[in-house]
Amino acid sequence: MSIDSIRGLLGHDRLLVEAQLKPLQGDRFQPTGFPDLGAAGYTLPDGTEMLLVESNQSMANRMEVICWDDAEGDLVKPLRGLPFVRVLDQSGKELTNTILEAHRLNSPYILEGKDSSFRDVLKSEFSVMEKGKIDPTLLARVLFKYDINSLIHGIFLAKKDLAGGRLRVPRALSAFIEARNAGIVSSGGVKRDDVDPSGDTNKGFGHVPFHRSEYTAERISAYFNLDLAQIRGYNLSDNGTVLLTALCIFKIRKFLEAGLRLRTACDLEQLGELKVTKPTGYVLPQLSELEAAIPGLIATAEGFADPRVTTIRYELGGK
Numbered sequence: 001m002s003i004d005s006i007r008g009l010l011g012h013d014r015l016l017v018e019a020q021l022k023p024l025q026g027d028r029f030q031p032t033g034f035p036d037l038g039a040a041g042y043t044l045p046d047g048t049e050m051l052l053v054e055s056n057q058s059m060a061n062r063m064e065v066i067c068w069d070d071a072e073g074d075l076v077k078p079l080r081g082l083p084f085v086r087v088l089d090q091s092g093k094e095l096t097n098t099i100l101e102a103h104r105l106n107s108p109y110i111l112e113g114k115d116s117s118f119r120d121v122l123k124s125e126f127s128v129m130e131k132g133k134i135d136p137t138l139l140a141r142v143l144f145k146y147d148i149n150s151l152i153h154g155i156f157l158a159k160k161d162l163a164g165g166r167l168r169v170p171r172a173l174s175a176f177i178e179a180r181n182a183g184i185v186s187s188g189g190v191k192r193d194d195v196d197p198s199g200d201t202n203k204g205f206g207h208v209p210f211h212r213s214e215y216t217a218e219r220i221s222a223y224f225n226l227d228l229a230q231i232r233g234y235n236l237s238d239n240g241t242v243l244l245t246a247l248c249i250f251k252i253r254k255f256l257e258a259g260l261r262l263r264t265a266c267d268l269e270q271l272g273e274l275k276v277t278k279p280t281g282y283v284l285p286q287l288s289e290l291e292a293a294i295p296g297l298i299a300t301a302e303g304f305a306d307p308r309v310t311t312i313r314y315e316l317g318g319k
Contacts, residue, residue: 051182179217
């Protein structure tokens with residue numbers, strides 16, 4: 001991958017990417033569901049039935065998870081050396097980290113525990129913004145220093161003692177998956193209990209019938225939107241800006257290659273090549289090119305915490 005191709009991209013305001021998907025086997029798939037709502041179906045003005053397969057918030061979580069190697073307990077190899085915060089329990093066992101926490105640095109395991117060492121560091125870093133306007137450049141540099149992921153997927157540090165709870169960064173990279181001309185497939189089954197078919201179902205006994213809804217669709221599309229103007233607005237160093245942009249593209253490529261098993265009944269695969277709709281004519285680097293280039297960008301990056309992984313403790317069962 002030519003670093004110049006990333007730099008050239010930064011002259012634009014948006015990178016818009018589309019990918020066509022299909023079920024890995026058969027035609028049915030299960031969309032995301034919401035409490036008290038179920039699947040999110042909607043109708044376009046022309047009568048086309050649409051279905052939200054994966055929401056923006058879920059896609060953010062998924063593009064973080066594919067950066068983590070559970071077996072190694074670390075970032076995937078091309079990304080090692082990026083800063084993040086690791087949380088250990090009282091016995092020294094890893095509890096969580098800002099890569100896996102839905103709210104990143106705003107996790108209660110980081111900001112609400114007895115170990116206030118890192119919280120105090122953040123207070124010090126942001127102390128000049130306790131009153132007056134928020135300095136977006138300072139905010140970006142502190143997030144880049146301790147948890148670069150927060151500059152990609154957004155953050156809201158709501159604690160009053162951190163600049164009055166006013167520290168916000170919207171998502172620079174957002175994504176969603178939707179299906180066109182979606183049709184429902186209704187089915188069902190029964191949880192059998194041949195020992196006591198009429199037993200108390202509230203306690204897990206007895207036969208329990210259930211219904212199930214899956215869907216088919218004419219087309220399933222994944223959309224990715226990278227706000228390049230926002231990334232430029234962070235006012236990072238040239239290396240930091242290129243690294244952040246390359247990392248976003250890595251997440252898109254990696255998700256489409258390794259993150260498409262969304263649920264047991266929603267296992268998808270990419271159909272054909274990615275399509276860059278903006279800027280016209282831009283060719284997205286391949287995953288292998290990104291994996292080769294990113295370690296060098298990480299190694300030469302300035303402004304990361306030392307050590308790059310910040311470790312704190314959280315006592316389970318109490319603060």
